[in-house]
Amino acid sequence: MSFIVFSYVWKPCHNSSQTSDFSCFTQVVIFKKYGVSGRAVVVGVANRTASGFKHHNSIFGVHAFIFGGGSGGSVLASRLSEDPDVRVLLLEAGSNEVEEPLAEIPALTSFLQRSDFDWKTKSEPGDGFCLAMSKKRCSWPRGKVLGGSSTLGNMIYTRGNKKDFDKWAQMGNTGWDFESVLPYFLKSEDNRNRFKAADKKFHSQDGYLTVSDPAFKSPLTLSFMASAAEMGYQIRDVNAENQTGFMLIQSTIRDGRRLSIAKAFLGPASGKENLQLSLNSLVTKLRFNSKKTKVIGVSYVKNGTTLSARAKGEIIISAGAVGTPGILLRSGIGPADHLEAMKIPVVRDAPVGKNLQDHIGICAMTFLAPNARGSSSNSNETDLRAEIFKFLNHGKGSMTSSGIEAIAFVNSKFADASEDFPDLQFQFIPGGVHVWKKWFTPLRSKRQWAVCSTLLRPESRGEIRLKSRNSKADLIILPNYFNSSKDLEILVDSFRIMFNLSQTAAFASVGSSPYEMPFPGCEELALFSDDYFRCFLRHAAQSMHDPVGTAKMGPKNDSTAVVDSKLR
Ligand SMILES: Cc1cc2nc3c(=O)[nH]c(=O)nc-3n(C[C@H](O)[C@H](O)[C@H](O)COP(=O)(O)OP(=O)(O)OC[C@H]3O[C@@H](n4cnc5c(N)ncnc54)[C@H](O)[C@@H]3O)c2cc1C
Known part of the structure; x- marks a missing residue:
């Protein structure tokens, strides 16, 4: 079985690129064309959300399924649906931020944390970190809402260091060097600071993502x-x-108001007939053919009801550095010993959830x-x-x-x-x-x-694991901060x-x-x-909210990689 991780090039992370081998990129896994002939499953009633997106109606004829409507998923849904012949369905566990007016006010950003838009996850306790936090557990806010963590985020617009990108390419990930990814930064950016925008090699005003000076x-x-x-x-x-x-600071703020990635990229896509959203839809696991060689569908929970849908076309997992390994592990893709301990049949032994890095x-x-x-x-x-x-x-x-x-x-x-x-x-x-x-x-x-x-570039590595097979159970987050003493000494x-x-x-x-x-x-x-x-x-010290690396990109000879440089 092969599959694709797509990493979206909005920015590696707000604290610059973090690691030498896999950075703050949004993580998206695409299962490539494993679909079988589609069986229409009607699981909802067509309507539009407050911001005009078409609600999930039917999977009939869908070409691209996207699981997770955060920073990565929102961009993918927007870009893929630019082709009117491609039908896109986005499943997101959370709701729509337009339902919360506070989400508009830049200074009230932190109020969104610990709200219903947040998964409210916490790291596991350790001996040498987060000692002043309640039960020695650091807070790991993550967006559970359209726009994902960008909806909770601090709006800081920074890109990764050129050398991080170049190192990825040197490690065998063709197409990830800085010169290759720069056009995508430019394609996305709408920089309202005219002095910065004048530097056309590095800035643009043509994209969906407005960047401005507060x-x-x-x-x-x-x-x-x-x-x-x-x-x-x-x-x-x-x-x-x-x-x-x-x-x-330059911030993702438009006309004085917060701009999540959903607003920036899905806003222009709203009303498109070929883009459907299914909100409050928690993807629990992938379903495979009997030989376990193809993904043929997905199970998810919507409004308390477990549903399953057969999928035809691309299946894209963009559930973030915590959510993506959660879906893969529950589906049987992960370290065999961990899956066996969880009594989950192993579909593929892969280092999913390992290599966790956080700022x-x-x-x-x-x-x-x-x-x-x-x-x-x-x-x-x-x-x-x-x-x-x-x-x-x-x-x-x-x-x-x-x-x-x-x-x-x-x-x-x-x-x-x-x-x-x-x-x-x-x-x-x-x-x-x-x-x-x-x-x-x-x-x-x-x-x-x-x-x-x-x-910016911690040496310590952590891990995401399942607590149980239960799809609603929290995941175990082991950040292992300061496992490397150098990390401590730099700070x-x-x-x-x-x-x-x-x-x-x-x-x-x-x-x-x-x-x-x-x-x-x-x-x-x-x-x-x-x-x-x-x-x-x-x-x-605390998490600065940029976990990455749990479905690492790398060439075939990299035993720590989960997907190749085409993200399969
Ligand atoms: C508090 C905070 C502040 C931040 N500030 C900044 C900043 O100022 N600048 C910056 O550049 N970056 C910032 N970041 C980081 C940035 O938001 C993330 O790097 C980026 O959003 C990651 O994108 P993603 O698509 O991988 O994941 P996310 O944006 O987290 O999206 C994942 C999506 O998948 C959904 N999902 C997860 N599991 C499932 C499932 N099983 N079924 C269905 N859907 C699922 C989630 O609900 C979520 O919507 C911040 C992050 C946080 C948490």
């Missing part, structure tokens, strides 16, 4: 940029020729800025009602910002600075990330700033860079100083020593 910038963000310039960092477009440097990062290092002036997004001082009023009536104010107002790609002492292949990403927050009550309570009503520091070094920035004249002018309350659990260690930072990281 209308609001906190004065503290300008201090951050000035501090970078003072230290000799480049201020540049990090999505162009070079990545190392600092940039005011680990920390947002808790906070600096006080008592002399900062002007209002600030992401601050307790913001008068929420006034800001919402300003947003609704004028499309202005701090509600137009996600709270992350600048990003930077920087080299730790472990990176080769001559290479333009930075190993850290910073996200600047002109406020605080108030998670632990005891620790953060003294910070309330104080002016402050923080940097989320993210490790330790990131504090040195943050502290250096905080000591520039730009930050001195706002009275910047580090918040000095020792983090609970690390009180015994000398404050801001390397050992303190190691402890701080093991307690407070």
Whole structure:
């Protein structure tokens, strides 16, 4: 049996490309033309959703089945249905974001997490990570909604590093080098910043994905940029020729409102006769012919009823780095020992769910800025009602910002600075990330700033496994953060860079100083020593929400690969 993983080139991940062998790409698995002659199965009543998509009516004559309507699935459905002769059916476990007006307001992004649009998954506890989280389990938000995780996302528009793409190609994945994928970035992009758009080699204004500069910038963000310039960092477009440097954020925001990938790509496709959606449809497993050589259909649960459909044509699995292995494992495609332990008949022994990589990062290092002036997004001082009023009536104010107002790609002492292949990403927050009550309570009503520091290419590898055969049971997420001590040391070094920035004249002018309350659990260690930072990281570092790698792409001789470079 062969099958295809399709990786969509919107961007590898918001924290840049993550790994040397498989990066933050959307994961989509396509089972190639295994269909049998189609039997029409009517499982719904034709109607249109609020945004005009045609609802699932019948699978008769469908050429492409897409399982998972997140970032990857939305783009595929949109692009495949551009050909009027191709009938596309998209099955999505969640509902439609247009039902939630909050989804429009950039600053309220985090309210969507832990809502019905979120699978609300958590990682399994480990000894050396997520120690300050409830039951030592880190939150792993994932979109369960049309648009998938892009509907919950922070809207940051960044691309992967050229070298990551080139490395994929060098590893035998033909067609994945940067020059080959760049045209797809351009095809997707609608950059509303005319200065950036003028650089036609790297930007375009012709695509569906609007990218713009948020209308609001906190004065503290300008201090951050000035501090970078003072230290000799480049201020540049990090999505162009070079990545190392600092940039005011560009976001997937259109006319001041959040733009999920579903809105961007399925919006223009709404009303097409050849594109049908079936929402609230949880794909449970693939069905095979008796010889187990062909996929002939799918089982799914819709509104509490288990349905099965015979499928003809392409079957595309685009359920994300957690959902995709979930479907494959339940279908009998995965590590034989794990499937046997779960009493699932093995269809194909493959390393599905292995090679899990996630961006680990920390947002808790906070600096006080008592002399900062002007209002600030992401601050307790913001008068929420006034800001919402300003947003609704004028499309202005701090509600137009996600709270992350600048990003930077920087080299730790472990990176080769001559290479333009930075190993850290910073996200600047002109406020605080108030998670632990005891620790953060003294910070309330104080002016402050923080940097989320993210490790871009972790060496640690985790795994996704089934908890049980039950399709509704949570999956087991074993991230194994900091299994490689180098991952920890790179992040330790990131504090040195943050502290250096905080000591520039730009930050001195706002009275910047580090918040000095020792983090609970690390009180015994000398404050801001390397050992303190190691402890701080093991307690407070968190997923930065970019899991990848669980259906790895690679050539035939790569025993860790699940699919080839054509994603089959
Ligand atoms: C909180 C958060 C913030 C983020 N911020 C940013 C950002 O600012 N910038 C950025 O570039 N990236 C960001 N990301 C990452 C980005 O959203 C993901 O990399 C991207 O959405 C992955 O695309 P995907 O299609 O692989 O998966 P997803 O977008 O997660 O889509 C998978 C879809 O499959 C569906 N699904 C899963 N299982 C099944 C099943 N069994 N049956 C049917 N449907 C199923 C899900 O409901 C979901 O809709 C963020 C992610 C999160 C969670």
